[in-house]
Amino acid sequence: MTEIRAEMVANVWKVVAAEGDTVGDGDTLVILESMKMEIPVLAEGAGTVVRLAVAEGDVIQEGDLIAVIE
Amino acid sequence: MLPGVPDSVLIANRGEIARRIARTVRRLGIKVIAVYSEADADLPFISESDEAVLIGPAQAALSYLNADAILAAAERSRAHAIHPGYGFLAENAEFAQRVIDAGLTWIGPSPDAIEQMGDKIRARNLMAAAGLPVAQGSAEPVTDADDALAQARRIGYPVMIKAAAGGGGIGMTTAADDDQLRAGFDTASSRAERFFGNSSILIERYITRARHVEVQILGLADGRVIALGERDCSTQRRHQKLAEETPSPGVGPELRERMFAAAVRAGESVGYRGAGTVECLVDGQTGQFVFLEMNTRLQVEHPVTEMVTGIDLVEQQMLIADGAEVSFGVDSVKPIGHALELRVYAEDPIRFLPSPGAITAWEEPSGDGVRVDAGYAAGNVVSQHYDPLLAKLIVHGQDREQALARASDALGAFVVTGPKTNLPFHAELIRFAEFSSGDYDTSVVTRLRPLWTDDVGVHGRGPRAVMIDSDMRRYA
Numbered sequence: 001m002t003e004i005r006a007e008m009v010a011n012v013w014k015v016v017a018a019e020g021d022t023v024g025d026g027d028t029l030v031i032l033e034s035m036k037m038e039i040p041v042l043a044e045g046a047g048t049v050v051r052l053a054v055a056e057g058d059v060i061q062e063g064d065l066i067a068v069i070e
Numbered sequence: 071m072l073p074g075v076p077d078s079v080l081i082a083n084r085g086e087i088a089r090r091i092a093r094t095v096r097r098l099g100i101k102v103i104a105v106y107s108e109a110d111a112d113l114p115f116i117s118e119s120d121e122a123v124l125i126g127p128a129q130a131a132l133s134y135l136n137a138d139a140i141l142a143a144a145e146r147s148r149a150h151a152i153h154p155g156y157g158f159l160a161e162n163a164e165f166a167q168r169v170i171d172a173g174l175t176w177i178g179p180s181p182d183a184i185e186q187m188g189d190k191i192r193a194r195n196l197m198a199a200a201g202l203p204v205a206q207g208s209a210e211p212v213t214d215a216d217d218a219l220a221q222a223r224r225i226g227y228p229v230m231i232k233a234a235a236g237g238g239g240i241g242m243t244t245a246a247d248d249d250q251l252r253a254g255f256d257t258a259s260s261r262a263e264r265f266f267g268n269s270s271i272l273i274e275r276y277i278t279r280a281r282h283v284e285v286q287i288l289g290l291a292d293g294r295v296i297a298l299g300e301r302d303c304s305t306q307r308r309h310q311k312l313a314e315e316t317p318s319p320g321v322g323p324e325l326r327e328r329m330f331a332a333a334v335r336a337g338e339s340v341g342y343r344g345a346g347t348v349e350c351l352v353d354g355q356t357g358q359f360v361f362l363e364m365n366t367r368l369q370v371e372h373p374v375t376e377m378v379t380g381i382d383l384v385e386q387q388m389l390i391a392d393g394a395e396v397s398f399g400v401d402s403v404k405p406i407g408h409a410l411e412l413r414v415y416a417e418d419p420i421r422f423l424p425s426p427g428a429i430t431a432w433e434e435p436s437g438d439g440v441r442v443d444a445g446y447a448a449g450n451v452v453s454q455h456y457d458p459l460l461a462k463l464i465v466h467g468q469d470r471e472q473a474l475a476r477a478s479d480a481l482g483a484f485v486v487t488g489p490k491t492n493l494p495f496h497a498e499l500i501r502f503a504e505f506s507s508g509d510y511d512t513s514v515v516t517r518l519r520p521l522w523t524d525d526v527g528v529h530g531r532g533p534r535a536v537m538i539d540s541d542m543r544r545y546a
Contacts, residue, residue, distance in 0.1 A: 009426045009454045034454040035416065035424035
């Protein structure tokens with residue numbers, strides 16, 4: 001199980017993956033936006049997205065859970 | 071600004087540039103009116119202003135890009151003039167026209183000049199017609215992938231794919247072959263549509279070992295256009311500038327003279343008034359240069375020109391906007407020494423990822439030849455809503471060596487805690503042999519950070535950042 005957490009304060013701009021999706025290593029899960037940059041958050045390893053903890057428009061803090069991949 | 075009337079200038083911007091403009095406005099005995107979003111109430115540019123007007127919530131689209139709110143603030147505060155700074159509404163011809171129509175002085179070039187230079191294809195064709203060298207490229211907007219492919223093959227790889235309506239490095243990507251061209255074209259045109267509401271693409275020959283050198287021009291009230299010196303802005307990540315210096319270590323007297331003449335011609339061809347910048351690429355192998363684009367506003371890196379010439383560019387902008395003569399001898403400008411600007415960003419110094427947050431300590435360096443244009447102080451919160459520029463460290467020396475030594479000392483004395491900053495990156499850059507030798511090009515940062523500076527993101531693990539301008543996402 002891999003927990004993917006936010007590295008910075010950001011707005012969640014786009015949620016690309018959905019719970020239940022099978023993803024490959026490096027696939028984009030969500031796209032964050034911070035300081036006029038888009039930051040795609042990538043799957044660290046292949047697996048199934050068992051949890052997506054953010055929705056579009058959310059403001060997330062550094063360390064907040066974004067997704068869980070199993 | 072009417073004679074005999076207490077003058078006032080509304081600064082339609084935020085952070086370091088709002089504060090820097092205010093410094094000149096105040097020195098000239100003119101009232102400073104600031105506008106701000108809810109996120110910026112505690113910033114120095116507000117506490118230092120004579121009057122401050124809240125114009126909206128943190129999101130730039132609802133505040134600093136909100137022309138109605140800014141014009142209402144100008145009316146309420148009885149401002150006589152508006153200075154737009156850079157970014158936000160600075161290159162919005164419609165806003166400039168509205169300011170003028172409201173009977174205010176617009177401290178910037180004419181809406182027509184802004185318009186003509188705003189579209190990269192139009193500007194490129196205009197400059198070619200004025201006799202400026204341009205890179206091989208498409209003279210018409212490229213709108214479909216097959217056309218893009220045909221153009222790229224005609225021009226020859228590698229090519230640069232750019233949004234015609236874009237700016238600031240947004241949506242730019244390079245392609246070395248047909249496959250990359252197809253992928254790059256799709257990305258660039260969809261971004262261009264999303265950010266600028268215009269999917270037109272420009273394809274140009276990509277010069278691999280190039281320096282990014284720009285010329286500061288001033289269009290005077292009497293119609294003359296003069297060149298005030300060049301700035302080398304080759305130190306970039308994600309097509310965004312990190313450090314700038316003048317004179318350029320890669321430009322000799324003969325090339326400088328040709329570039330100045332071309333920049334003056336560029337300004338003259340659009341009847342330019344005020345401060346503007348003609349950006350060029352200099353091919354390191356051939357010593358030739360090509361026109362890239364013209365920025366119709368004050369540039370972020372204008373202080374390096376001020377440091378070597380002793381000219382206050384904001385003051386000249388205000389005088390020209392007022393139809394007055396500039397305050398220096400136009401024929402006797404003689405730059406002295408060398409100046410370097412380092413952009414201090416709230417970002418991780420290794421991967422260049424944004425790092426907003428609360429500033430717990432802030433100590434600026436000082437000393438001979440050291441200038442800091444800062445937007446923040448201890449206790450301020452750096453919001454994720456705006457760009458990561460915290461401050462600009464500008465140093466001047468009698469030569470490049472002394473400027474670099476002063477920069478190194480100043481970096482050691484610059485303390486910012488809270489958000490991560492790129493101060494450690496700059497300390498490395500100054501020591502990096504390629505940079506310190508002066509013989510560097512636009513890829514210098516990719517050699518200093520080989521894993522983290524690819525066009526479309528970083529290789530390997532972790533998040534990739536893509537430079538966008540979310541302020542422009544009006545059509546999302």
